[in-house]
Amino acid sequence: MSAIAHVDGHEEDHDHGHHHKEIFITKYIFSQDHKMISKQYLITGLIMGIIGIAMSILFRMQLAWPDHKFTIFEVLLGKFGEDGVMDPGMYLALVTIHGTIMVFFVLTAGLSGTFSNLLIPLQIGARDMASGFLNMISYWLFFLSSVIMVLSLFAEAGPASAGWTIYPPLSALPQAIGGSGTGMTLWLVSMAIFIASSLLGSLNYVVTVINLRTKGMSMTRMPLTIWAFFVTAIIGIVSFPVLLSAALLLIMDRGFGTSFYLSDIYIAGEVLHNQGGSPVLFEHLFWFLGHPEVYIVLLPALGITSEIIATNARKPIFGYRAMVASILAIAFLSTIVWGHHMFISGMNPFLGSVFTFTTLLIAIPSAVKAFNYITTLWKGNLQLNPAMLFSIGLVSTFITGGLTGIILGDSTLDINVHDTYFVVAHFHLVMGISALYGLFAGVYHWFPKMYGKMMNKNLGYVHFWVTAIGAYGVFFPMHFIGMAGLPRRYYTNSNFPYFDDLADTNVLITVFALITAAGQLVFLYNFISSIFYGKKAVQNPWKSNTMEWTTPVEHMHGNWPGDIPHVYRWPYDYSKTNENGEYVIAGQDYVSQITPLQDGEEEMHH
Amino acid sequence: MTVFLTIVVLALIGISLWQMTKILKLSQAKDADNSQVANDKDNNLQGKLMLAFVIFIYLLTIYCFVQYNSFFLPESASEHGVEYDRLMLISMVLIMFVQIITQGLLHYFSYKYRGNKNNKALFFADNDKLEFIWTIIPVIVLAGLIIYGLFTWTDIMNIDEEEGDPLIIELYAYQFDWRARYAGEDNELGKANVRFIEGVNTLGIDASDTYGMDDKITNELHLPVNRKVIFKMRSQDVLHSAYMPFFRAQMNVVPGMITEFSYTPTMTSEEMKNSEFMVEKVATINKIRKEKSKKLVAAGEEGLETYEFEYYLLCNKICGTSHYNMQMKIVVESEEDYEAWLKTQQTFKEQLSAQASN
Numbered sequence: 003m004s005a006i007a008h009v010d011g012h013e014e015d016h017d018h019g020h021h022h023k024e025i026f027i028t029k030y031i032f033s034q035d036h037k038m039i040s041k042q043y044l045i046t047g048l049i050m051g052i053i054g055i056a057m058s059i060l061f062r063m064q065l066a067w068p069d070h071k072f073t074i075f076e077v078l079l080g081k082f083g084e085d086g087v088m089d090p091g092m093y094l095a096l097v098t099i100h101g102t103i104m105v106f107f108v109l110t111a112g113l114s115g116t117f118s119n120l121l122i123p124l125q126i127g128a129r130d131m132a133s134g135f136l137n138m139i140s141y142w143l144f145f146l147s148s149v150i151m152v153l154s155l156f157a158e159a160g161p162a163s164a165g166w167t168i169y170p171p172l173s174a175l176p177q178a179i180g181g182s183g184t185g186m187t188l189w190l191v192s193m194a195i196f197i198a199s200s201l202l203g204s205l206n207y208v209v210t211v212i213n214l215r216t217k218g219m220s221m222t223r224m225p226l227t228i229w230a231f232f233v234t235a236i237i238g239i240v241s242f243p244v245l246l247s248a249a250l251l252l253i254m255d256r257g258f259g260t261s262f263y264l265s266d267i268y269i270a271g272e273v274l275h276n277q278g279g280s281p282v283l284f285e286h287l288f289w290f291l292g293h294p295e296v297y298i299v300l301l302p303a304l305g306i307t308s309e310i311i312a313t314n315a316r317k318p319i320f321g322y323r324a325m326v327a328s329i330l331a332i333a334f335l336s337t338i339v340w341g342h343h344m345f346i347s348g349m350n351p352f353l354g355s356v357f358t359f360t361t362l363l364i365a366i367p368s369a370v371k372a373f374n375y376i377t378t379l380w381k382g383n384l385q386l387n388p389a390m391l392f393s394i395g396l397v398s399t400f401i402t403g404g405l406t407g408i409i410l411g412d413s414t415l416d417i418n419v420h421d422t423y424f425v426v427a428h429f430h431l432v433m434g435i436s437a438l439y440g441l442f443a444g445v446y447h448w449f450p451k452m453y454g455k456m457m458n459k460n461l462g463y464v465h466f467w468v469t470a471i472g473a474y475g476v477f478f479p480m481h482f483i484g485m486a487g488l489p490r491r492y493y494t495n496s497n498f499p500y501f502d503d504l505a506d507t508n509v510l511i512t513v514f515a516l517i518t519a520a521g522q523l524v525f526l527y528n529f530i531s532s533i534f535y536g537k538k539a540v541q542n543p544w545k546s547n548t549m550e551w552t553t554p555v556e557h558m559h560g561n562w563p564g565d566i567p568h569v570y571r572w573p574y575d576y577s578k579t580n581e582n583g584e585y586v587i588a589g590q591d592y593v594s595q596i597t598p599l600q601d602g603e604e605e606m607h608h
Numbered sequence: 609m610t611v612f613l614t615i616v617v618l619a620l621i622g623i624s625l626w627q628m629t630k631i632l633k634l635s636q637a638k639d640a641d642n643s644q645v646a647n648d649k650d651n652n653l654q655g656k657l658m659l660a661f662v663i664f665i666y667l668l669t670i671y672c673f674v675q676y677n678s679f680f681l682p683e684s685a686s687e688h689g690v691e692y693d694r695l696m697l698i699s700m701v702l703i704m705f706v707q708i709i710t711q712g713l714l715h716y717f718s719y720k721y722r723g724n725k726n727n728k729a730l731f732f733a734d735n736d737k738l739e740f741i742w743t744i745i746p747v748i749v750l751a752g753l754i755i756y757g758l759f760t761w762t763d764i765m766n767i768d769e770e771e772g773d774p775l776i777i778e779l780y781a782y783q784f785d786w787r788a789r790y791a792g793e794d795n796e797l798g799k800a801n802v803r804f805i806e807g808v809n810t811l812g813i814d815a816s817d818t819y820g821m822d823d824k825i826t827n828e829l830h831l832p833v834n835r836k837v838i839f840k841m842r843s844q845d846v847l848h849s850a851y852m853p854f855f856r857a858q859m860n861v862v863p864g865m866i867t868e869f870s871y872t873p874t875m876t877s878e879e880m881k882n883s884e885f886m887v888e889k890v891a892t893i894n895k896i897r898k899e900k901s902k903k904l905v906a907a908g909e910e911g912l913e914t915y916e917f918e919y920y921l922l923c924n925k926i927c928g929t930s931h932y933n934m935q936m937k938i939v940v941e942s943e944e945d946y947e948a949w950l951k952t953q954q955t956f957k958e959q960l961s962a963q964a965s966n
Contacts, residue, residue, distance in 0.1 A: 029643075037914070073666060090929040152873060165926045171863060172846040172927060178783065179928045205879075250636075265864025268802035269783075269845040281847055281862055316729040324739050345859050346849070348867035351765035355758050362750045369746040370739070376739070379717040381730035386654035386722060387646045392659065394718050401710050405703035412757040414764065415696055418681075418856045422925045444915075456644035460631040463654065468624075478668055482676035482908065487853030489924045492932040498922070499915040502893045504679065517620055524628065537644055544645065577729040592727070 024559075032142075034134030037557050039141050040119035041452055044445070047112020047527075050148055054103035059519050061096045064088045066505075066512035068494035082160060090493040092093025094163040096180050097491055099155065101166030102189070106196055107151065109299040109437045114238075117302060117444050118207050118231040120452065123549035125225050127569065129560045132209040136202050143199035147192045150151025152186035157181075164187035165491060167288055170281050171262040174255050177270040187256070190249050197246045204235035204242075211235075216549075218569035222326075223595070225548050226319060227574040229326050230305025233333045234298050240337060241294040248287035255279070278284050285347050289340035296433050297336040301329060303440020304371065304400075307393035309573075310447050311375060313546045314390035315382030316591050318574035321374045328367035328374075335364040345413040345419055354413040361411035365404070372401050383577070383591075387544070388462025389447035395470050396439035401430025402474075407480065421491075427477045435473045442469075442525065449529075449545050454555045455536030461528040465521060472518025479507050545592050547573045552596055567596040571605060648724055655722025662715030664720050666708070678892065681853055682885040685875040685919070685940065688764045689856035695760055767838055767870045774836040774870065777829070779921075780811050781861040782844035785922060786936035787811060788829045791875065792822030792955060802844055802863075808963040812844075813956055824950065829921060829938045832871050832946040838870045849925035851960040852938065854880070860925055873940045880940075883916050890917050 033039060062078075063072060075083030091360075119137065123130055131137045154161045160596035163181030164173035168189070176183035211232045215224070224232075249263040263284045264276035312319040319325060341349065341357030375397045384390065394447040406428040409415045419425065442465070451455045483504045488495060495508075542551035549569070553561050573594040578586045586593050586600050599605060627820015641647050646654070684693050712789055723726075751809040769776070778789035778797050789811060791797045804812040813820045841850055848861040850869070859869040880886055893915050901911030923934035941949070954962070 021958065059614070090932065094926065094929070169847050169926075175846070178846050257946040266802045266844055267863050269806050273803050278864075279866055282865070316723070318731060320732065321734045321739050323734065324743075337834060346858050348862045348865060350845075351761065354765070355761060358757060359754055362754050365748050365750055366743065370743055373742045374739075376710065376713050376717060377732075379714070379721060382717075382721045383723045383727045383729040384651065384718060384721050385646050386651045386658075386718070390646075391654060391658075394714065397714055398711060401714070402707060405707055408703055408753065409696070410697050412695070412699065412753065414692060414757045414760040415699060417764070417858050418692065418853060420858055421851075459644045459646060461628065463650075464624075464627060464631060467657065467661075474665060479672055479676065482672055482679045485681070486679040487681055487851070489851065489922060491926045491927075494680065494932055496918070497933040498935070499893055499897065499912075500917070500920070502896050502915070503889070505896070507676065507679075510905065513616070516616075520620055520624060524624065537642060538650070540643075543643070574733065574755065576731070578731045579619070 019582055032138060033292075034130070034138045035557075036119045036123050036131050036561055037452070037561075039137055040116050041177060042141050043111060043115035043119060043144070046145055046148055047108050047116060047441075050103050051112060052526075053152065054100050054108055055280045055519055055522065057096045057100040057103075059515060060088070061093055061100070062512040062515045064207055064493070065495075066395075066509045068496050088493075089160075091160055091163055091180050093493045094165070094179070094491065095161045097183070098163050098165050098168075098181070099151070099161055100195075102162075103151065103164060104434065105295065105299065106193070107148055108145075109432075109434070109441070109585050110197070110200065110295070113441045113444070114234055114298065114302045115141070115144065115203060116441075117227070117306060117448070118235070120448060120549060121209050121225075121227050122231055122555060123209055123214070124451070124561060125228050125548050125573075126211060126214060126219050127549050127562075127566045128210060129562075129566070131206050132214060133206055137206050138409040140199045140202035140206065143195050143202065147196035147199060150188055150195065153357045154413050155187050156194065157158075157183070157185035157188060159183045159185065161185040167285075167292065168252070169288075170252060170255065170267075170284050170456065171267055174252060174264060175267070175269060175274075182200070185453055187253075190253055190256075192588060193207050194246060194249055197242045197249075200238055200242050204238040207231055207235040208239065208346055216566045216569055219595075222323075223569055224570045225305075225547075226308035226322070226325055226329075227302075227305040229329055230301045230308070234305075236296045237301075237333050237336060238298050241291040241298075244287055245291035248284055248291070251287075251494070252284065253533060282344070282347055282349055285344050285537075286340070286349075289343045289534035290337075292343065292425030293340040294333075294336045296429075297332055299433050300400075300440075301332065303396060303437045303443075304329075305397050306376070306440045306444045306447070309548065310389045310393045310443050311378050311397075312574050312576060313404035313447075313544050314385040314387055314393070315378055316385065316576045317378055317382045318576055318578075319374070320377040320380075322572070322574065325374055328371045331367040332364060335360060335367070339364055339411075342411050342416070343414070345416045351413075357409060358413040362408065363434070365408060365411070368400075372397060372404070374442060385444065385544075388457070388459055388466055389544075391463070391466040391470075392439045392443035392446065395466065396436045396443065398470075399431045399435045399439065399473065403428055403430070403436065407432060418487070420483060421489055422484040423480050423488050423490055427480035427484055430480075431473070431477050435477065439469075443465075445529070447544065448550075449532065449536075450555070451550055451553075453536070454534050454557070455532050456539050456543065457532040457536060458528050461524050465525045465528065468521030472514050475512050476513030476518060479511055483507055491537070502551045547592050547594050549595055552594060569595045571595055572596040646723070651723040658715045658722075659719035661918045662711055665711055665715075669704075669708075678889060682876075682880070682883060682889075683881055684854070684856050685873055686855040686857065687872040687874050688760075689871070691760050691763070691858040695756060698756070702749065702753075716814045733773075741871050766869075767868050769838060774838045775832070776838050778811075779829075779839050779841045779850050779861065780825075780844065780926075781841070781848035781850065781923065781934075783846065784930035784934040785921070786827070786829075786850075786923075786934065788826050788936070789813075790818075790824040790826065790950065790953070792824060794819060794822060797840065798823050798956070800842065805844075808959050809956075811842075815960065821955065823956045824953040825956065825959070827936065828952050829936055830946055830949050831940045832940065832943045833873055833876045833940050834922065835943070836870060838868060839866045841869070846927050847925045848923045848927050848934070850921055851917070851924035852921050854919050858924060876940045876942065877917075877919055877938075878941075880919065886917050890915060 082089040159180035204279030254260040261276035261279040264279045267274040342361040639665040776791040780787040799814040843861040843863040851858045897912045919938035921936045
């Protein structure tokens with residue numbers, strides 16, 4: 003293929019590949035190879051995902067059939083599910099840990115960790131990350147934090163149960179709720195380690211993207227995946243340390259008697275000495291990370307879909323510059339909109355006005371992205387692989403979920419839907435489901451690169467359709483129960499007869515959730531069996547332009563045998579034709595980035 | 609119910625297994641193409657499914673709006689709520705319009721341009737004019753929404769105690785209940801702090817502050833209709849949120865500080881109960897409750913009471929294990945009824961002396 007023809011014909015690269023013997027431990031466990039680390043991230047992320055989704059199933063069952071006894075509760079929850087009745091504290095714990103695991107462990111580490119690690123070196127033409135060692139440490143810290151988070155489930159008085167946002171004083175006082183004892187301590191320790199892991203990873207990504215691009219790979223020739231990972235890493239570096247500060251102050255309030263967040267509290271029959279702190283301070287610090295976090299989760303997914311949609315549409319992504327500008331604009335704005343989570347927190351209403359303004363501004367680059375995706379499909383020659391379906395699905399849920407953001411981002415309208423199921427529906431669609439689709443799309447698309455095997459496409463189709471219908475079935479009706487004023491995080495709604503007519507809808511939602519969760523088993527089966535029994539992949543199965551498909555199918559240390567190829571064009575020369583209407587390379591509707599400009603071909607001004 | 613559930617789950621698993629084996633068989637049958645890359649046949653089928661999917665989304669939308677129409681809250685029972693509802697309606701119409709168009713285009717294109725060996729994609733990398741148009745349209749529309757929203761927000765949040773003759777009420781939250789403290793004759797709340805909590809003084813009112821003596825503490829919230837109320841909120845322990853959905857009102861209750869919200873109720877409880885919406889809604893709810901009671905009685909348990917609508921205040925910020933049942937009844941009534949009810953309530957001073965005499 004033309005791609006290979008232009009790899010410089012030097013014999014062997016003497017720096018890489020064969021001077022250190024790999025033993026099992028250095029190859030599979032303490033590996034410093036970015037491809038292995040990416041697989042480690044993916045599998046750890048998937049395992050955490052199974053735990054997180056299983057928890058959601060448990061609390062959805064509780065919500066749908068509150069006065070029913072389920073043996074499974076007793077089996078899984080032990081003393082918190084005695085006689086099949088879920089303990090109300092345990093309900094809150096499940097909600098809390100589900101949120102924490104899905105946001106941080108699955109969608110931050112599992113998504114961004116997996117694909118940043120896999121794709122950054124491969125798509126920019128680097129042998130590995132800037133620091134393989136830090137990269138390894140980053141993964142193992144993530145692993146450690148996952149283990150601690152899972153261990154916290156076995157705390158005597160229950161795991162952390164103050165909501166994933168862990169607002170004090172509830173999270174600070176074990177007297178207020180059992181989960182705020184050991185469970186919360188473990189949660190905080192786990193998250194502190196997680197933040198360290200995330201920072202090491204992000205710094206590595208940024209340095210790698212800036213320094214290790216191959217010759218010819220200018221910033222404007224980078225695939226949108228890399229732009230997304232790069233910018234994600236930057237907002238991670240900016241915002242995660244703030245969460246660490248928030249957590250540290252909370253640890254001090256809990257353990258050392260300080261009063262950063264606590265003031266004037268009378269609980270369990272006594273007055274606490276704390277004076278002068280404010281929970282609102284915590285809310286500011288938390289959401290200073292918490293909101294960018296939404297984009298830390300979402301941007302990699304959008305980067306992945308940009309790449310997959312262009313490849314499978316056999317068309318350049320529409321408006322490359324606008325896409326990059328949108329990513330940058332979203333990243334910048336994401337750090338100044340956090341107050342929209344706090345319109346009614348008691349902060350000054352004038353601040354609310356400012357945050358409404360910035361929040362609705364962020365809708366503009368998001369809208370541009372959505373329109374650009376749709377235009378990319380227009381007049382394409384769509385190859386509807388499972389990865390492509392998930393990418394289109396992402397655009398769909400991103401629009402549906404994003405639009406309701408216009409309501410929630412408006413301080414006035416937020417008053418009456420704040421903390422109701424309307425919010426739950428909104429953020430699950432726009433960041434939860436969308437980012438999960440990004441994760442699935444990435445796995446289906448780059449599975450051949452990761453494991454050298456193909457995933458079964460028909461199982462992929464089944465997985466997609468069950469998930470697509472299920473996700474809408476769960477979250478679309480949920481907006482309506484939210485509009486009825488149904489608060490989230492209620493163990494049961496039966497104490498308000500006014501909500502009695504919503505019960506059927508809650509059952510419907512749970513049934514959809516059960517089906518969707520069962521649908522994920524198809525993916526798991528496909529994933530595992532394809533690793534072992536999948537059809538062997540060819541080098542460039544999707545006929546893609548980016549550099550990772552110029553590496554051999556078999557993994558090797560250093561990625562390319564011989565010199566690293568140079569880059570001569572942007573990654574989106576799909577179906578590019580000469581003036582006579584012929585493809586630039588006859589009979590082939592794609593031109594790899596490492597192919598020099600052909601005779602008489604003009605580099606597109608993009 | 610468990611049986612039903614088990615059957616449903618088993619049936620679903622069964623169906624998925626059956627489908628899976630069927631698909632595996634199908635995929636094995638034609639070993640001509642085993643590349644696991646979508647071919648024209650796949651593109652054709654998946655493209656059509658995409659079209660079917662957008663129809664599914666449309667139908668789901670219609671179903672939800674028709675079927676769940678009664679879920680929407682009734683017309684607002686407060687003055688500013690009318691503005692709120694109007695802004696909500698405008699935003700909702702707008703986003704549904706965009707939703708229907710964009711989802712339609714997205715899925716229609718996925719169907720229309722489904723891949724085929726003989727097709728050629730159009731190399732179309734950018735178009736400044738097009739991009740300008742779809743940047744500027746959201747800018748204009750959002751600018752409109754922002755300005756409208758901000759005016760309404762300022763109106764609602766601008767709480768002026770001097771203006772008119774507002775009623776001052778403290779809302780006091782603790783795990784897991786609410787108290788209301790009326791400011792009494794002087795319409796001025798006495799100072800309070802959790803450090804004064806002792807015995808009957810459960811709200812920590814400063815006994816040395818004379819303003820506090822005529823305060824009245826109640827566990828129901830009664831409001832005179834058409835008079836502005838300013839709520840001053842205080843929490844005893846953790847964060848709570850005072851959510852009064854029928855009045856489009858919500859504010860967090862934060863330990864260590866006093867938060868405020870204000871509105872003017874415009875519909876009495878009676879009016880709301882007798883509104884067409886509520887009569888119908890309560891009838892539906894009671895039908896559901898009756899059905900449920902039958903089952904309960906059959907199982908030897910007590911049946912459910914018949915429901916009668918009352919306004920309520922509920923906690924809407926996770927606050928502990930009984931968060932789900934932290935509520936207070938709200939009664940909106942005529943000025944006279946309100947005064948009459950208030951007379952029956954003890955003042956703080958009376959409470960203190962009652963304690964002393966015990």
